Structures are given as structure tokens and as C-alpha cells.
Amino acid sequence: MHVHELNPKKTLIAMLIFAVVIIAGLLTINNPRLKYQISPAQAISMVSDNNQGVDASKIDNLLSASTNPTILIDIRNHYKFARGHIASANNISGVELLSEENIKWLNELNNDKIAVIIYGDDPLQTNGPWMVLQQLGFENIKFLKGGYNHYVQVKNAEKDHKPIPTFIAGKAKYNYAEVAKISSVSDTDTGQSDKKHSIIRHKKKGTVTAGGC
Amino acid sequence: MGPLIPLEIITGHWDFVIALLIGGAFGYILEASGFSSSRMIAGVFYGYNFVVLRVFFTAMIVAMVGYLYFSYMGWIDMSLVFVLPTYLNSMLFGGFLMGLGFVIGGFCPGTSYTAAAIGKIDGVVFAGGVLLGIFIFSELFPFYEDFYVANNLGNVTIGEMIGVSNEVVAFAFVVIAIVAFYVTSIIEKKVRKNMTEYKFE
Amino acid sequence: MNTKLSSKRKPNYINPYFGGVLLGLLLLTIFYVAGRGLSATGGLKLIVVTLVDKIAPEHAENNAYYRMFLPKDGSSPLSNWLVFGALGTFFGGMLSGAISGRLGKLRIEKSPKISNTTRLIAAGVGGILFGIGSQFGRGCSSGAALSGTSAFSFGGLIIMALMFGVGYVFAYFFRKLWI
Amino acid sequence: MNKKYLFLALLMLLLATGLLILPERHNFQQMKAENLMWEVVQPTRYVTVDQVAMMIIDGDPTLELVDVRPINDFATFSLKNAINIPFDSLLNPNYQGYLGIEDMNVVFYSNDDIRADQSWVIARRMGYHNLYVMKGGLNSWIECIIKPLKPDETASLNEFEDYEFRKGASIYFTGAKLESSDKKSSVNVVRRKKGSAVAGGC
Numbered sequence: 001m002h003v004h005e006l007n008p009k010k011t012l013i014a015m016l017i018f019a020v021v022i023i024a025g026l027l028t029i030n031n032p033r034l035k036y037q038i039s040p041a042q043a044i045s046m047v048s049d050n051n052q053g054v055d056a057s058k059i060d061n062l063l064s065a066s067t068n069p070t071i072l073i074d075i076r077n078h079y080k081f082a083r084g085h086i087a088s089a090n091n092i093s094g095v096e097l098l099s100e101e102n103i104k105w106l107n108e109l110n111n112d113k114i115a116v117i118i119y120g121d122d123p124l125q126t127n128g129p130w131m132v133l134q135q136l137g138f139e140n141i142k143f144l145k146g147g148y149n150h151y152v153q154v155k156n157a158e159k160d161h162k163p164i165p166t167f168i169a170g171k172a173k174y175n176y177a178e179v180a181k182i183s184s185v186s187d188t189d190t191g192q193s194d195k196k197h198s199i200i201r202h203k204k205k206g207t208v209t210a211g212g213c
Numbered sequence: 214m215g216p217l218i219p220l221e222i223i224t225g226h227w228d229f230v231i232a233l234l235i236g237g238a239f240g241y242i243l244e245a246s247g248f249s250s251s252r253m254i255a256g257v258f259y260g261y262n263f264v265v266l267r268v269f270f271t272a273m274i275v276a277m278v279g280y281l282y283f284s285y286m287g288w289i290d291m292s293l294v295f296v297l298p299t300y301l302n303s304m305l306f307g308g309f310l311m312g313l314g315f316v317i318g319g320f321c322p323g324t325s326y327t328a329a330a331i332g333k334i335d336g337v338v339f340a341g342g343v344l345l346g347i348f349i350f351s352e353l354f355p356f357y358e359d360f361y362v363a364n365n366l367g368n369v370t371i372g373e374m375i376g377v378s379n380e381v382v383a384f385a386f387v388v389i390a391i392v393a394f395y396v397t398s399i400i401e402k403k404v405r406k407n408m409t410e411y412k413f414e
Numbered sequence: 415m416n417t418k419l420s421s422k423r424k425p426n427y428i429n430p431y432f433g434g435v436l437l438g439l440l441l442l443t444i445f446y447v448a449g450r451g452l453s454a455t456g457g458l459k460l461i462v463v464t465l466v467d468k469i470a471p472e473h474a475e476n477n478a479y480y481r482m483f484l485p486k487d488g489s490s491p492l493s494n495w496l497v498f499g500a501l502g503t504f505f506g507g508m509l510s511g512a513i514s515g516r517l518g519k520l521r522i523e524k525s526p527k528i529s530n531t532t533r534l535i536a537a538g539v540g541g542i543l544f545g546i547g548s549q550f551g552r553g554c555s556s557g558a559a560l561s562g563t564s565a566f567s568f569g570g571l572i573i574m575a576l577m578f579g580v581g582y583v584f585a586y587f588f589r590k591l592w593i
Numbered sequence: 594m595n596k597k598y599l600f601l602a603l604l605m606l607l608l609a610t611g612l613l614i615l616p617e618r619h620n621f622q623q624m625k626a627e628n629l630m631w632e633v634v635q636p637t638r639y640v641t642v643d644q645v646a647m648m649i650i651d652g653d654p655t656l657e658l659v660d661v662r663p664i665n666d667f668a669t670f671s672l673k674n675a676i677n678i679p680f681d682s683l684l685n686p687n688y689q690g691y692l693g694i695e696d697m698n699v700v701f702y703s704n705d706d707i708r709a710d711q712s713w714v715i716a717r718r719m720g721y722h723n724l725y726v727m728k729g730g731l732n733s734w735i736e737c738i739i740k741p742l743k744p745d746e747t748a749s750l751n752e753f754e755d756y757e758f759r760k761g762a763s764i765y766f767t768g769a770k771l772e773s774s775d776k777k778s779s780v781n782v783v784r785r786k787k788g789s790a791v792a793g794g795c
Contacts, residue, residue: 008597011432015604018275018439022608025286026615034626040715041684047711048681094634098627124706124728128633131714136626172704173732176670180739180767216449219695228448232495235444236502237509239452239556242440244510246433251523251537255592257578258585264430269560271434276441276564278608283442285615290720292693295450297553297562299569304558307551308573310543312580316588318540321555322548323454325541326500327507331517335524335537342541343455347462349542350549354479361550370566379566380612387609391602408593431601 034098037137047131053145054117056154057164062115063088071109073097073118075129076148080121086151089119094129106133110140119144119151123169145169219293244327251319251328251335258316260404263397270390277383301364303357318342426514441564448495451561455545455554457500459483460491467491525592536591624718632717639728640700642737643755646762649673657697658727661712662704672702672734673766680708683715692721702727702734738762 038046046052054062062070063086072089074081081091096102097118109116116138120126123146130143144151146167157164217223223231246268247253256262283289315321320328320339328336354361372379444452463483467474474480483491511517524533548554551573553562559577562570632638648656649672658675660667667677678688680703692699699716701709701724709726716724729737736742741759744752 007595008429008431008601011429011435012597012601014432014435014439015275015601018279018435019604019608022279022282022611025282025288029286032625036623036626036718040623040719043715043718044681044683044711094630095627098630124639124710124726127707127710128714129630131711132626132630132633135718169707170704172666174735176731176735179735180670216445217447219449223447228495229493229498231447232498233502235440235447235452236499237506238440238502239437239499240503240506240508241510242433242437242506243503244507244516245428245514246430246437247427249507249511249516252525252592258581259589259593261593264427267430268434268437271431272437272441272560273564274605274609275435275438276445277566278605278612279438279442280445280564281612282608283446285612289446289449293449294445294565296565297451297558297567297569299567299572300552301569301572303550304552304569304572305576307547307549308576309580310547311551311554311573312547312577313584314540314543314545314547315555315577316540316581316584317591318537318544319592320537320540320544321454322458322544323452323503323554323556326454326504327510328523330504330508331511332520334520334522335533338534338537339541339544340458342538342543343545343548344458344462344541345538346542346545346547347455347459347549348466348545350546351462351466351477351479354477358478366568369568371563371568371571372566374568380615382566384609384613387605391605394602431598 033100034103034136036135038135040135043131043135046134052142054142055145056151056167057158059086059117059144059151062117068112068114070115070117073116074148075118075120075126084148084152086119086148094132097129097133106138106141110138114140116141117144118142120147122147122149216289216293220290239323240327240330243324244331248324249328249331249333249336251324251333251339254321254324255316255319260400261408263401266397267394270386270393274383274387274390277386281380281383296368296370298368299366300362301366303361303363306360314346437560438564441561444561445565451557451565453496453499453553453557453561454503455548455557456494456496457498458545459549460494460497463491525590527590527593533591536588624720629714629718633714638713638725639706640725641728642734643758643762645672645700645702645727645734646738646759646766650762650765655696655698657691657694657699659691659699659701659712660703661701661708666704670731672731675702678712680712683712684719692716692724698723698725700725700727703730705730705732738766 059070059072063072072086074085074089074091075094075097076085076091077093078091081089085091092102097106106116118126118130118133118141120129126143126147130141133141146153146169150165150167153165156162218228218231243249247264248268253262254265257265280289280291280294284291311321318325318339320336322340322343325336325339325343329340330336366374370379371382375382441452444450460483463474463480466477466480467484474484485491508517522530522533524530528536544554548557551558552569553559553573555574555577558567558570559574560570563574564570645656645658649658656674658672660671660675660677661680661683662677663679664677667675667679671677676691678691682688699721701712701716703709703712706726706728709730713724713726727734738759741756741763744756
């Protein structure tokens with residue numbers, strides 16, 4: 001044994017510091033405040049089920065139900081909320097919804113089986129926050145199909161006694177392979193796609209932040 | 214949290230400063246442990262000085278255990294830490310050459326830098342040899358281009374290879390290391406009794 | 415820790431276990447900061463690449479191995495983490511040597527049984543073998559064996575086992591160099 | 594032999610044993626819900642079809658288009674060099690190698706943008722970085738790039754510039770598509786690689 005190997009005092013100190021750091025780390029592991037209740041795999045199968053949204057035409061009945069009226073949450077910004085919103089909606093953004101008080105509130109609603117509907121301008125804006133809330137285990141939270149823009153269209157159509165536009169999501173509007181092959185496809189397609197076209201035009205007019213594409 | 218540079222928490226040219234600092238600490242520890250002396254290093258092969266084994270294994274088990282704890286606590290994302298890919302054929306050959314070079318030259322590249330830094334000519338010559346070796350390898354690279362990439366097992370870990378978790382691997386290493394420390398200290402004592410010529414440099 | 419009696423004759427190295435713990439913590443630090451291990455030969459490799467690229471750029475461009483390490487944007491291969499790490503290793507060693515009084519005039523360390531020339535030839539040959547081996551092994555003792563194994567790489571374990579194993583097998587033939 | 598060595602050995606053994614008996618922690622590598630929500634509401638995670646078209650035409654090497662539609666739909670039509678990861682296979686380990694490649698920007702697309710957005714949320718929760726959603730999806734792609742509508746006379750200059758670009762892009766894609774139908778088999782497969790060659794070190 002070498003002379004300098006006789007007494008491992010510094011080694012001991014270094015090792016003890018190492019151990020203390022590990023133990024301190026283990027003791028202070030901060031478990032996340034919000035825990036995901038469903039796994040990513042479950043989430044995938046849940047959102048694959050297309051019946052999660054609430055139709056815009058049904059919303060008024062739900063809101064005015066005498067027992068357990070549905071709570072409506074507008075997740076858009078305050079400016080847009082001020083310019084127009086569905087009556088009786090609360091304006092709480094997605095990030096604010098995860099604050100301690102709001103989570104407590106949502107938990108209470110979930111326990112009481114009171115449905116909550118969130119909406120944004122369009123489906124895209126609503127989807128993300130809704131998925132996060134769903135994965136946190138709020139089974140009572142649904143979303144408004146088509147978002148606020150679509151809701152306005154439905155209301156306008158009702159007022160003018162026009163046929164109520166249905167909201168279609170996730171469908172291919174064109175036969176992509178066909179359209180992409182020939183650059184000069186005539187504008188008059190089949191009647192069915194014409195109908196869908198009109199929906200799109202409506203949607204674009206309603207969108208405040210136009211020029212989406 | 215970590216690792217910081219792959220997660221772009223540290224960016225720009227700060228990483229060079231960090232490289233310099235970490236390299237400096239590496240050199241300091243090597244030199245202070247006595248790795249600038251080739252006879253001391255070579256002692257591991259003849260039983261008169263196992264300092265290489267001690268430093269090497271202690272470092273490895275501390276790093277392994279700490280790494281797993283850090284990953285457990287979420288401080289290091291293990292999936293972002295580089296796992297050396299295993300190219301079986303060329304690594305077996307490379308390990309063979311390095312073992313040979315190790316016992317003939319008495320250094321490995323890192324230790325030869327520190328030896329050169331404190332004025333040992335053999336350290337300078339060894340480092341020069343490494344430079345030349347890399348040059349020879351690169352010049353002849355077309356001849357064994359296929360061999361170099363043959364039998365690629367990918368970024369495989371020890372645990373994946375033998376079918377246990379990394380925790381078990383770390384535990385096994387700790388046990389092996391402690392046993393090795395004990396056994397080598399006995400061997401060292403016996404060998405030194407019969408040695409008269411070896412002195413500390 | 416050194417006893418006063420022998421402090422003149424014996425260099426005051428640190429306890430190897432202490433060095434080991436420090437090295438282990440350093441490895442952890444580099445995992446945490448850079449997400450990769452230590453490296454020693456990487457810097458030399460990039461120096462070789464730079465030299466070849468400076469002297470014979472076309473040759474470097476034609477060789478698949480050099481090309482692998484020549485930055486695509488034409489910047490110098492030397493502005494790389496590995497080069498700075500190697501530089502740091504050199505100066506860190508120098509600092510430690512200076513602090514503990516080992517930094518001295520140019521000298522050769524060897525077994526008394528061999529001549530200086532023999533020792534230098536052995537060092538050179540060993541270096542060349544190590545240089546070639548480190549490229550086949552994709553890392554040297556610090557890069558592959560130490561850092562690789564610590565990050566649980568199977569390849570790192572192979573290299574470590576072979577390096578020591580082959581060393582022991584051939585130790586007998588080269589004993590004159592050391593004992 | 595110093596007793597401290599014995600203590601050191603025991604301490605090390607104890608720490609290593611601790612690793613073996615620690616209870617397993619699930620999901621800790623996943624993103625915290627607060628952070629996920631924060632990123633979900635950022636509009637920067639969307640890219641427009643114009644941007645995607647521009648990147649394809651420029652041959653941006655960091656662009657990785659991921660088609661989350663079912664395999665059949667992918668087979669009939671897909672964007673250039675896109676990779677197919679059907680939404681229900683997002684967690685399939687065979688496909689996960691395509692995500693989290695260093696320096697690659699993953700752009701999800703589907704028929705519209707909802708499916709792609711859902712893929713984004715799941716993949717981001719799993720901790721993958723540099724993910725984007727192509728706003729409007731393929732429907733928008735057809736409307737804006739393949740069959741661009743001429744803006745009204747009153748439209749701003751910007752819109753006309755967009756239109757000019759889109760007309761050009763339309764020719765690029767519809768023309769190139771016909772030839773490249775057989776090229777598609779040689780889509781360069783990018784597998785996850787930890788670190789670059791240089792990072793291989795030593």
C-alpha cells in the first residue's frame with residue numbers, strides 16, 4: 001500500500017457529499033402537481049372516437065337545462081371574448097385553466113358530473129387545450145364542434161331560416177391524387193363537393209384572422 | 214433539466230469554454246492520480262501498481278450509479294446522452310490494438326498529454342505516435358471501409374445486450390469493483406515484496 | 415496524508431480512490447452538461463484532419479474518412495468541442511504537475527534495464543498502435559472504455575475488456591520495458 | 594487496512610442497492626401538463642402550407658413531413674418525401690425512430706389539421722422536440738398550392754405576391770409529381786441517430 005493510500009479521508013468526504021446529494025435529490029423529487037390520468041395510448045384511442053364534441057345546434061338547450069346546466073368556457077383571449085361570445089360563457093384561457101383554483105373547481109365539477117364545454121375560434125384552437133384536459137382525467141370536459149366561428153354560422157343560418165350547416169372534420173375534401181395530378185381541374189366538381197366548398201367559404205368569412213392558408 | 218447542451222440550455226460558444234474547463238479538470242485529476250507516469254500505469258499489468266484499476270473502476274462505478282440516480286430524479290434525460298454505437302468487428306480489432314499499444318507504450322492518449330505537459334519526452338513521443346497512427350488509419354481507410362462499419366449493433370447498452378436493466382448492471386459493476394480492489398491490494402503487496410528495482414518516479 | 419519521513423522521495427499523488435471519485439463526478443458533470451463523455455483522441459484526430467486539409471485539400475476531400483469530419487460549411491474542424499477538451503487536458507495536467515512539484519525539465523521515464531532510445535521507440539510504436547486502434551474502436555480509453563462504459567454502452571465495455579485483457583496477455587513479452 | 598475503506602465499500606454498495614429497490618417512476622420523462630398547455634396555446638407551432646411548399650421547393654434538409662393519415666390514404670397521395678406514421682401507430686416503437694431526430698423539424702399533416710394537431714399533442718407530451726402542425730392540412734394544400742384562387746382586384750399586394758408564389762408552386766408540384774411517382778420508393782429514410790459522426794468522440 002502506498003503512503004498516500006493509507007487514509008482515504010478526502011475520498012470519504014467526496015463520497016459522503018455524493019451520497020448526500022443523491023439522498024437530497026431523492027427526498028426533494030417533486031411530483032408533478034398535475035398528473036396525467038390516461039396514458040398516451042389511451043388518449044389516442046379516446047380522441048379517435050369522433051363523438052367527443054358537442055354540436056353547435058344543441059348548445060342552447062344544454063345551457064338552459066334546468067338541472068345541472070352545462071358550464072361553458074371560452075378559451076380565446078379577452079379581446080375576442082369582448083367582441084362576441086356565447087352567452088353565459090366564462091372567459092378562461094387554457095393556461096389559466098390549469099391554475100390551482102381552476103383545477104380545484106374543475107375537479108368539483110367532474111365529481112358532480114357537471115359537463116363542461118370549452119370552445120375557441122376554430123377546431124384547431126380548441127383541440128390542444130381540450131386534449132390536455134382530457135389527458136388530465138377530466139372526463140366531463142367536451143368541446144364545441146367547429147368552435148365559435150361555426151357556432152356563429154349556425155346561429156346566422158337559424159336566423160335566416162337557411163339549412164343549418166353541418167360541421168365536418170378530418171375528412172378529405174378532394175381526391176388528392178386526382179387533383180394534384182392535373183393542374184387544371186375544373187371548378188365544377190360533383191354536387192357533393194360543391195356543398196362542402198360552400199362550407200369552407202363560410203368558414204373563411206367568419207374567421208377573424210383570415211388568410212389562413 | 215439536463216443534458217444542457219443537447220437541450221440548448223447552453224448555446225453559442227460557451228460550450229468551448231466548458232470543454233476547456235472539463236478537459237482541464239480531466240487532465241488535473243489524471244495527473245494528480247499519477248497517470249503521468251508510464252511505469253505507474255504499466256504496473257497494472259505486472260501487479261506492482263494497480264492505481265489505474267483503482268481510479269478507473271472507482272470513476273466508473275461512481276459515474277454509473279450517479280448517472281442512474283440523476284436520470285431517476287429527472288435531472289438527466291438518458292435518451293439524449295450519447296451512447297457509443299457498437300460496431301462489433303472493428304471495435305474488437307480496435308480494442309486489441311489499443312491493448313497492445315497500452316502495454317508497449319505505457320500510456321493512453323489522455324495520460325500522454327499530461328505526461329507531456331510535465332516535461333516527459335516519452336509522453337510527447339507517444340502523443341506524436343497517436344497522431345501518426347490516426348494519420349495512417351485515415352490514409353488506409355479505403356481498404357477497410359466495409360470492415361469499419363460491419364456488424365453494427367447500433368447504440369446498444371450493456372443491459373439491452375444481456376437482457377437486464379441498467380440498474381442491475383451498475384450493481385454488478387460495483388460488486389466486481391469492490392472485489393477487484395480487495396484482491397489487487399493483496400496481489401500488490403506480494404509482488405512488491407519481491408521487487409527492489411521499482412521506485413516512484 | 416503523506417508521512418513526513420518520505421515526502422521528499424515520494425511524489426504526493428492523491429489517493430487513487432479519491433481521484434476515481436473525482437473523475438466519476440466529472441463524468442457525471444459532462445453527462446449533465448454536454449450529454450456525452452470525455453474524449454482524448456478526438457482532438458488529435460481533428461488536428462490530423464486539419465493538417466491534411468491544409469496541405470492537400472483535394473486528397474482530404476477524396477478520402478471518405480477525412481470527409482466525415484470536415485465541416486460542411488467550410489469552417490475549420492478545429493473549432494470543435496473535442497479540440498478544446500484535449501487542450502484543457504494538457505493544461506490541466508500541467509497545472510497539477512506545477513502544484514505538486516512534478517513539473518520539471520525534459521526527461522524520460524523508463525525501466526533501468528532499457529536505454530532511452532528503446533523507451534522512445536516503444537512509446538512511439540505504442541502511440542501508433544493506440545492511434546490506429548482508437549479509430550477502429552471509435553474511442554480511446556477515456557472516450558470509449560471509461561465514458562462509454564459509464565453511459566452503459568456495450569461497445570465501451572468490449573473495448574475496456576479487450577484493452578486490459580490483451581494488455582495482460584502480452585504483458586509477459588514486454589516485461590523488460592517496465593520491470 | 595483502514596476502516597474507512599470498509600465504510601466506503603459499504604456506502605457504494607448501499608447506493609447501488611438503492612438503485613435496485615427504488616420504486617419505478619412512470620411518466621416522469623413526459624412533459625409537465627402546465628408546460629404542455631403553455632406550448633399548446635402558442636401559435637408558433639403551426640406552419641402554413643405556403644411555408645411547407647417553400648421548404649419542399651428549397652429542399653430544406655431539416656424538413657421532415659409526417660403524414661398521420663391511414664396507410665391507404667398515404668399510398669394514394671402524399672407530399673414529397675413524407676413519412677407515414679398513422680395516428681393509431683404513433684406510439685409504435687417502429688415508428689418512433691422517425692421522431693426526435695436531431696436537427697429535424699417534424700411537420701405533421703392530415704386531411705385537415707385536427708388529426709395532425711392531436712398527433713402533435715401526444716408526441717409533445719412524450720417529450721419530442723421540434724414538432725409543427727401544417728395548418729389546414731391537405732385540404733388547404735390543394736386549395737392554396739395546387740389550385741390557388743386569384744385574389745380579388747381589391748386585394749393587397751401581399752396577397753398577389755402569395756398568389757404568384759402559389760402559381761409557381763402549383764406548377765412545381767403538379768409537374769414534378771408525375772415524374773416522381775417512381776422516385777418515391779427511394780424516400781431517404783432518416784433513422785434516429787444519437788449524435789453526429791463527430792460527436793462520436795475520441
